Amino acid sequence: MSPERCPLRITCPICGSRDRREFYYQGAALALDRPDPDAGAAAWDDYLHLRDNVAGEIEELWSHDAGCGAWLKVVRNVATHEVRDVTLVREGRK
Amino acid sequence: MRFSGLKLLTEGLTGNKGWGPHWRDPEPKPEYDIVLVGGGGHGLATAHYLASVHGLTNVAVLEKGYLGGGNVGRNTTIVRANYMLPGNSEFYSHSLKLWEGLEEDLNFNVMHSQRGIINLVHSDGQRDAFVRRGNMMRGQGDDAEMLTPEGVRDMLPMIDFDQTRFPIFGGLYHKRGGTARHDAVAWGFARSASDRGVDLIQNCEVTGIDVEGGAVRGVQTTRGPIRAKKVGLVAAGRSSQVAAMAGLRLPIESHVLQAFVTEGVKPCLDHVVTYGMGHFYISQSDKGGLVFGGDLDMYASYAARGNLPLVEHVAEAAMTLMPSLGKARVLRSWGGIMDMTPDGSFIIDRTDIDGLFVNCGWCYGGFKATPASGHTFAHLLATGQPHETTVRHRLDRFRAGRVMDEEATGSQHNLH
Numbered sequence: 378m379s380p381e382r383c384p385l386r387i388t389c390p391i392c393g394s395r396d397r398r399e400f401y402y403q404g405a406a407l408a409l410d411r412p413d414p415d416a417g418a419a420a421w422d423d424y425l426h427l428r429d430n431v432a433g434e435i436e437e438l439w440s441h442d443a444g445c446g447a448w449l450k451v452v453r454n455v456a457t458h459e460v461r462d463v464t465l466v467r468e469g470r471k
Numbered sequence: 472m473r474f475s476g477l478k479l480l481t482e483g484l485t486g487n488k489g490w491g492p493h494w495r496d497p498e499p500k501p502e503y504d505i506v507l508v509g510g511g512g513h514g515l516a517t518a519h520y521l522a523s524v525h526g527l528t529n530v531a532v533l534e535k536g537y538l539g540g541g542n543v544g545r546n547t548t549i550v551r552a553n554y555m556l557p558g559n560s561e562f563y564s565h566s567l568k569l570w571e572g573l574e575e576d577l578n579f580n581v582m583h584s585q586r587g588i589i590n591l592v593h594s595d596g597q598r599d600a601f602v603r604r605g606n607m608m609r610g611q612g613d614d615a616e617m618l619t620p621e622g623v624r625d626m627l628p629m630i631d632f633d634q635t636r637f638p639i640f641g642g643l644y645h646k647r648g649g650t651a652r653h654d655a656v657a658w659g660f661a662r663s664a665s666d667r668g669v670d671l672i673q674n675c676e677v678t679g680i681d682v683e684g685g686a687v688r689g690v691q692t693t694r695g696p697i698r699a700k701k702v703g704l705v706a707a708g709r710s711s712q713v714a715a716m717a718g719l720r721l722p723i724e725s726h727v728l729q730a731f732v733t734e735g736v737k738p739c740l741d742h743v744v745t746y747g748m749g750h751f752y753i754s755q756s757d758k759g760g761l762v763f764g765g766d767l768d769m770y771a772s773y774a775a776r777g778n779l780p781l782v783e784h785v786a787e788a789a790m791t792l793m794p795s796l797g798k799a800r801v802l803r804s805w806g807g808i809m810d811m812t813p814d815g816s817f818i819i820d821r822t823d824i825d826g827l828f829v830n831c832g833w834c835y836g837g838f839k840a841t842p843a844s845g846h847t848f849a850h851l852l853a854t855g856q857p858h859e860t861t862v863r864h865r866l867d868r869f870r871a872g873r874v875m876d877e878e879a880t881g882s883q884h885n886l887h
Contacts, residue, residue: 385778398780402770404724404884422870425883426722426813430711432773455725456773 390465391445403438405429406450409466432456438466473578493658494538494665499672502698503531505852506690508677508713509705510534512543512657513830513837516845517705517852518664518671519577524846525853528668531699533692535676539657542707542807542837547730547764549743549754550839551588551648552613555604556877558863559816560611565860566843567613567647573842579659581651582757588648588743589623591630591792593637597747601643608645618642629739630793637748637791648743650754656841680717686825687717703828703852708773708808710831717827722813722869724884726767727806728835729777731785733799735759749788761799763789767809767835769885777806809835815887816875819848819857820866828852829866834887 388394405428412420429435434454441447450469452462472478472491482489505521507514510532521527534540552567554560569576570583592598598617605615623642624632632639665671672694679691680702689698706713708725735758743754753763765785768778782804789796812818812832817840819830830848833840847858857864868874874882 385780396780397778402885404771418870423720426869427720428711428722428724428884429715429720430723430725430771431715432709432712432725435771437771455771458772458774 387439387449387451387460388463389441389444389447389449390463391447392441395441395444399441399443400449401440401442403440406436406438408438409450409469434461474580493662494671497670497672499531499533499675499692499694499697500670501696502689503670504529504699505701505703506530506697506699507532507703507705508690509707510538510661510671510673511541511705511707512539512653512660512841513707513833513844513848514705515539515657515660515664515671516841517703517830517848518669518845519660519667520846520849521853522664522667522669523576525849527853531670531672531697532664533675533677533690533697534671534673535693537673538661538671539654542809543657543841544654545730545805545807546653546838547752547754547762548650548653548756548838549588549648549752550583550651551645551743552611552839553588553590553604553608553615553643553645553648554877555607556816556875558860558875559877560607562843562847562860562864563839564611564613565846566840569842569846570651570839571647573659577659577663579655579662581655581659583649583651584757585647585649586742586754588645588745589618589627590643590645590745590747591623592640592642593748594640598640605643614646616644616646618644626742627740627744629795630744631791634791650743650756652757653838660841660845677713677716680713680827682717682824682827685823687827701826701828701852703830703848705830705848707831707833707837708810710810710829714829714831717822717824719822719824721829721831722818722866723810723832724771725773726770726809726811727772727774727777728764728767728809729781729785729804729806730762730764731804732756732760732762732802733796734802736761736799744792746788746792749791751785751788751792753789753793760802761796767811768806772806773808775806775808777804809833811884811887813869813884813886814874814876814882815878815880817844817864818866819844819851819861819864821851821855822866
């Protein structure tokens with residue numbers, strides 16, 4: 378199994394390939410689309426609680442807690458654990 | 472076929488040649504009053520109670536694999552009623568009472584064993600929290616008592632009392648808690664439902680849900696379309712995919728939970744023991760295997776297999792609590808798909824689509840709920856009104872802010 382397919386390792390763009398134990402999992406990357414404070418209950422319910430929860434590729438947020446501390450957007454297949462892409466959240470927010 | 476002592480004796484003396492299949496294997500009919508999607512413990516229990524309590528037998532249970540092949544066939548089998556929140560407390564109390572009469576109700580031995588559950592206490596603060604929980608359990612009419620360290624030592628001589636990290640301060644003892652044989656629960660409900668006329672249809676995957684004018688009309692399956700007046704979704708870890716066929720998004724993230732069993736050893740552990748400081752719990756099966764588990768792997772997963780960091784964590788907790796466990800060889804481990812809600816409590820409710828109902832969000836605690844889940848979901852399907860023990864378990868409770876956060880850790884995903 379290549380490091381990219383191994384669920385134990387995520388390649389941090391800053392630190393390189395690291396063990397899963399160095400990362401904190403935040404869940405689906407919805408957090409990057411935070412609604413306005415007055416967007417209404419439905420928008421906040423969507424953001425906080427409702428999930429597509431597909432059995433395939435999803436975008437999610439991981440924090441490299443025990444490494445550089447960067448927030449990462451990871452594209453991962455939750456059925457196979459294949460990690461297809463890892464980018465720094467801050468670079469996606471230009 | 473009814474089981475009885477005489478029947479067992481006769482069959483035993485005549486080579487056990489008279490046993491037949493325990494349920495029918497019917498072809499799906501074109502239409503039913505109620506279709507249940509999911510032939511696991513909760514779906515089969517729902518079918519049983521629809522037939523036995525409400526007299527509704529024009530019902531089909533559709534299962535994409537085989538009956539009881541999901542989490543009801545692979546779990547750590549614990550049955551308890553030690554919840555605290557209004558709503559959960561009533562519900563699990565109701566469930567435990569159904570467990571206590573289940574074997575008689577089903578005429579099937581589910582090996583329900585009320586061996587008692589001991590939640591170990593490791594600090595003064597934890598003792599206060601457990602005293603409060605115990606009082607609330609007693610307030611609900613269930614049983615709870617606090618054990619002193621000596622009391623725990625009498626009951627659990629094999630645990631390490633001198634550990635320096637988390638010394639044992641006592642325990643919360645829930646005497647009516649225990650275990651049951653998980654497969655038998657699915658089989659018992661299946662047999663009863665089938666006997667009463669419910670069609671249990673295996674190898675039948677639902678591929679679509681037909682909705683017209685805001686009302687459900689039936690389902691599309693790999694064995695053809697089936698019309699239905701009402702459809703109940705009882706698909707556990709796969710709930711989101713099934714609900715998506717009706718255009719619904721659920722407040723669920725699916726995670727993996729691992730569990731482990733050792734080779735059979737002589738009886739050494741009489742109770743279910745939880746070791747909260749290490750996210751660890753253990754009991755001994757009737758076959759002798761030590762069955763234990765820990766926390767979620769803590770990331771979304773449909774892989775039905777776990778990760779080594781959690782194996783290591785569970786093994787560390789096991790060795791801290793019961794060093795003698797190190798001598799036992801692990802026979803197998805498995806990972807189940809858990810339908811996690813943001814607040815850690817389940818959902819039994821109607822949806823905005825007429826005739827479409829959901830039963831999901833059991834997190835990692837669905838097994839003990841099996842009878843009451845079926846009983847209350849059947850009540851909702853049959854009467855259109857939630858059972859008195861599930862009035863708070865609404866689908867819209869997150870939006871409404873009426874969450875049921877038993878752990879008090881917050882109501883967002885990956886906090887439970």
